Amino acid sequence: MKIIECPRDAMQGIREFIPTALKAKYINQLLKVGFDTIDFGSFVSPKAIPQMRDTAEVLGKLDLENTSSKLLAIIANTRGAEDAAQFEQIDYLGFPLSVSETFQQRNTNKSVAEAMQQLARIQEICQKSGKTLVTYISMGFGNPYNDPWDVDTVIGFVQELDKLQVKIVSLSDTIGVATPANITYLFSHLIPAFEHIEFGAHLHTTPATWQEKVAAAYEAGCRRFDGALRGYGGCPMAKDELVGNMATENLVGFFENKGVNLSLNKPALQVAMAESGAVFL
Template sequence: MNKKNIVIKEVGPRDGLQNEKEIISTGQKIQWIDLLSNTGLNYIEITSFVPPKWIPQLSDALEVAKGIKKKEGITYAALVPNLRGLESALEADMDEISLFMSASESHNLKNINKSINDTFPVLKDVAVSSIKAGKTVRAYVSTVFGCPYDGEVSIDKVRDICEQLFQYGVTEISLGDTIGVADPAKVEIVLGELSKHFNKSRIALHFHDTRGMALANILRAVDMGFTTFDSALGGLGGCPYAPGASGNVATDDLVHMLEKMGYHTGINEDLLQTAAVFIQNRIRKSLRSHQMAIYNTVK
C-alpha cells in the first residue's frame, strides 16, 4: 500500500526566529531562506510584518522579503496583523498572507492586545483586502489544546472561530498547540470533533514540543487523515506570549520520521541539515532537534 504525501510548512524564519535574542542580520536571514528554498520544501513562512517594537528580530521584514531568491513551486508567506502590515506584505509581493489569533481570551489579549470579538473585524479586513489583491490567506488559531492563562479551551469555541475565519475566505487554518500540552488522546478528541465540521484538507496542525509529544501527536493526526503540518528547522521557536512554551516540532526530525515510515515529503534531508547547520552557527547555540544533536555529537 502506497503511503500518502505529507505537506510540511516551514515556519522557522518567522516563528522560529521571533523568540531568539541573538539578532540575525538581514543578509544571514536571506541566505538561510535561500538554503531552505533548495531543500524541496514547497512552503516557507519567511517573516512577519508587525511593528518593530513587537518583534525586533523581524523588523527587517520588507528587506528580507525583497532580498530572497524565490523559486518556482514554493509558496512564500508572511504573518500580517493588520492593513498597515498588509501594505508592506503586498509591496514585498508575498504569495500568501497569514492571519493569527488565539482560541483563548487571555492569550489573545496578551498576543494581540484585543478581545477575540474585537480581533475578528481586523482579520476580516486583512483577509478581504488580501484576496482582492490576488493573494491566498491562511490563519493560525493558537492555544487550541490549552492556554497558559485560561487552561482548557472549549472545542466549541475553536469550531466557532474556525467557522468565522473560513467565512472571510481563509483557505486553510493551522491549529496550534502553543504550549505543547496536547497528547495523542487529546488530539484524537479535538480533531475528531472538528473533522465533523471541516474538510481535513483545510486544516493544518502546529505542534510545539514542550513535553516531547509533538511527533506522537503528528502521527495520531496522520492516522486520522490529516496531511499538513507546520514545523521549524532544528526545533527553533517558542511563543513570546506563552510562558514555558518551547520550540516548534523540528522539521528535520519530522522529515526523518515520515520518510523512514514510507511517507513522501519531497524534502532532501542532507540539504535540510546544511540549512540547519547554517542557522545554528548564526544563533550561536545548539539547535534542539534530535537530528542536530546527532550531528553536533559526531561532527
C-alpha cells in the same frame, strides 16, 4: 503532505539581532530543500518583535527563481496585511487568532472580538491582492490563563472562519499542552465537517512528546505540518510558557517511515541543518 518550514518562528524570540544578510542566506538555503512553504518573516510592529524589523529587506535578498516553495508572512493587523500585500513574492498571509482572550491581548493587543473584525478586513485585503489567508488558531489546545477552552469552542471558531471563506486553518499548540486525545478529536471532527478547508498542525512540543502528537494528527487526517529545523524557537508572547517548535527533521523522519514521499532535496536539507547553528547559536 505539506511541510511548512518556519524560520520566522525560530528567529523571532532571539534578543540579539540576526544580521539581515545571514537571515537571507539561511532562508535561501531552505528554499533549495523543497518545503511546500517557508514562513520567512512578519510585518508587525518592530517594538513588538524587533527581530523581524528587516522582513522587507530579507525578502529583497531571496532567490526565488529556482524553488517550488511558496512564501508566508505573519501579520497582526490590517496595516501589516496592507504592507505585506504589496509584495508580489508573498503567497500567504498568516494571522494568529486566539481562543484565549488573555493571549489575544498579549499577542495582538486586541480582544478576540476585535481580532475577528480585523480578520474580516484582512481577508478582503487578501482577496483583492491575490493572497491566501492562513488563520492560526493559537492556544487551540488549551491555555495557562484559566480562559475557557474546550473542543466545541475551537469548532465554533472554525465555523466563524468558514463564514469568512478562510481556506487554510492551522491549529496551534502554542504552549505544548496538546494531548493525543484532543488532537485526534479535533482533526477527526473538523476535517470531514469542513472538507473545503485545509487544516494544519502547528505543534510546539518537547523532545519527549513530539512523536505522539504528530502521529495523532496524521492518523486523524492532517496533511499540513509546521516545523522548524532543530526545534528552534516558539512564541515569545507566551513568555514563561515558552515551548520549542516541532523539529522539522523529526517530521521528515516520521513521514518517511510511513512511506510518504516528501520530494525533498536531502543534501540541501543537511546543509540547512548545518547552517542553522550559525543563525541560532
